Amino acid sequence: MLSADDKTFNGKKLLILGGNPETIPLVETANSMGVKTIVASGRHSDPAKKVAWKASDIDGMDVPNLVALARTERIDGVLVGVADILVPAYCRVCEILKLPCYASQQIVDVFSYKDIFKATCEKYGIHGIPTFHLDAELKREELDQIRYPVMIKPVDNGGGVGMTVAYNEKDLLEGVKIALAASNKKRFIVEKYMQCDDMGMYYTFKDGYCSASCIYDRYTSNEQAGVSRVCLGGTYPSKHINTYFEKMHGKALKMFQDIGIRNGVLMLSAFYENDEFYVYDTGFRLQGEAPHLLMKEIHGFDQREMLIRFALTGSEGNVDLAAVDDPYFRGKWAATLWFLLKQGKIAKIVGLDDIDKDKRVIANIQRLHEGDTVLAEWIGTEKQVLTRIYLVCDSKQELANTLKHYMCTVKVFDEFENNLLLYGFNVNKALELA
Template identity: 35%
Template sequence: MDFKGKKLLILGGITHMIDVVETAKNMGLYTIVTDFSPTSPAKEIADKSYDVSTTDIDSLLKIAIEEEIDGVFTGFEDLNLWSAQELCEKLNLSFYATKEQLEITTNKKRFKEYCKQYEIPVVEEYFFENDFKEWDIEEIKFPVIIKPIDSYGSKGITVCYSIDELLKGYEKAISFSKQKKVIIERFIDNDYGVEMYYTIQNGQITLSAMTDRYVYSQTKESPPLPIATIFPSKHLNYFCDNLDNRVREMIKGLGIENGVVLIQSLINKDSFYIYEMAYRLSGEKHYQIVEKQTGVNLLEMMISLAINGSTFGYDITNYDHAYTPFPSCNLSFLLKEGTIDKITGLDVIEDMPQVVSYVRTHEIGDEVEITGSYFQMFIRINIVSSSFEDLSNVIRKINQSIRVISKNGKDMILTRFTIPN
């Protein structure tokens, strides 16, 4: 399809968006990036940029009309989805998600309630209304995890082991919630969960990837943060036999016709517990690994969808049930507290043929704080190997190479993942 001369307005200029700008330009599109920060990295390579907040709809509308844009695109963050949807509605442009769909998929509580309609198991939760401090919290069996119903990137989340910790966790969660609402769930203490990636094209649903998501908690109160996702999941067959059909029915029930979906779950004693959904591209950039497995570029597909409302030319339906002939990994490194003084080893991973790409979100001079959120993420590396043995060797070599040193000479990397036996 010929995109030459068409204009794409991209909401958000974070590092992840560099890939979006490059892909759109390779497709022949004229790219315009906007957000409030003048130094956003994606702006440096865009054809044009504006220092306008992605929540300033009136100003965005003015830009869109003056620039005569043909489509609006965003990804990786829930917040910008709302702006993109509203903007496209006002401009009568195509957007893959409706307001009603976003109200469910970006709200942890509403999404879980929706899952229950399709007999999809979810993590047990505790319900309360209005003032949390007046609620009978003695009914709670600890440990629990408390989180904002509408945040992402593990912001505002606390694992609690007592009433006092829960009261403090509540104040933290509320401060990160736009709707000023939280959800409290039983805490399942496991070092990994499972992620399912679905692609929907004209109503046809494909399970395009499934991973085992390994996590690390730096303190008992901190939420588990990802350190690796391994493709394919060792639970793939069990999931396809027992839950896949129900999840597909749930996606159909949402009325989703096109787009990509990430569904996260915990696993305990071979039982799945669904807890969250993202109706957007994920920060792991799983689409890069899917392209290596299938030849289908889902990022291109989503950009095409933004311009003309079509996924034509990007058929992934022949690769259902997480087609993964090549073992793969999204490898992450979390950082300890400190100020970054030296980074080494990036040249090594750049020369490795198995490394598809990487996204680095911290630079020399950055001050890292202990937040228990994705702010502590230093780098995410996508790897595609010929065998699990090769994948294990690649991860070992990366572990030996990557170093982040603080100003006081200490290694800032929190933990290094190795594939379990």
């Protein structure tokens, strides 16, 4: 961690690809280190641009113009924000400019495309969700083999974008169109629709050392039929953490080592059913869920600062992961609580005004505000998230009480006083309380 009088990075210029709300904390961390941040994204109004030193409307995948911008500004480093789709461009820009990059082309190929990732996992005995073979030709014999319900996904997008659930062939054909429209590679996959326990595994890498920083349980909404289930929150550590270390952690370490990961942060998402893990997603970058906020509070190191250091120097600093990382959270209990909104215009938000006075709340990352409108096409994606609250408590019961408190007190209404909030998750069931 930087001390208040550390001027190491003063005046250094960092180009950050992507300007979504989840990238704001990364930009703010760099700003606090004295770095001059330049956020590049194709949307002029992206929120992360508002907190940057400079902003550019060059799209985060436009490699030639990003390189030209970097040379004009004489930037010292490049970093991808919170967007899987931009990781390949990040790798290419760094390669051209000969700047530090925590990814390689091999790593990008594995972790940026869901079909390649799934095939790689199977080589190491890490199972993916059962898949049905189908391509854009939509052959009759292949359609007849599908057993519903299924999930259709673009291979190269995340956050629920382009993902739909199909309960029959009509749904499937429409879902394929949606997935192809959301895929730059024009590829999609069709998987069994899983309805079981959901987990996240978040790893930190430093100079070839891999540490499991947190293993947690995720809870998703089933209130919205036909679309991807959006997260309602997560609790840490997972009730399945011991089983994960026994059955899958070693396989994951072997895969990471063989692929050549030495630095960076990586998320695996998996379902747990009948004593088996089924990995379904990954992201080789900071996560929108932002487990790093909880890790900073409990472990004491900041993944954002480590990545910024690496982008500017080629080193993540002097953090000793073996000494400070602990997926059991040192006996603490933690959670993220997401509030999801239905379609409509936000007229009034209640229950968030005094949240910064609650010592159990270490962060409140609000994406939407009064006057904003939740569009129909946002449903089933993380764009419908009002805010994410991050909690750290001394006991499981204290965490349960705190979660219930905010689920009861936070309310959102449209201009006709209709409730815009979706239901939260069952806290007692999640934490295995009576």
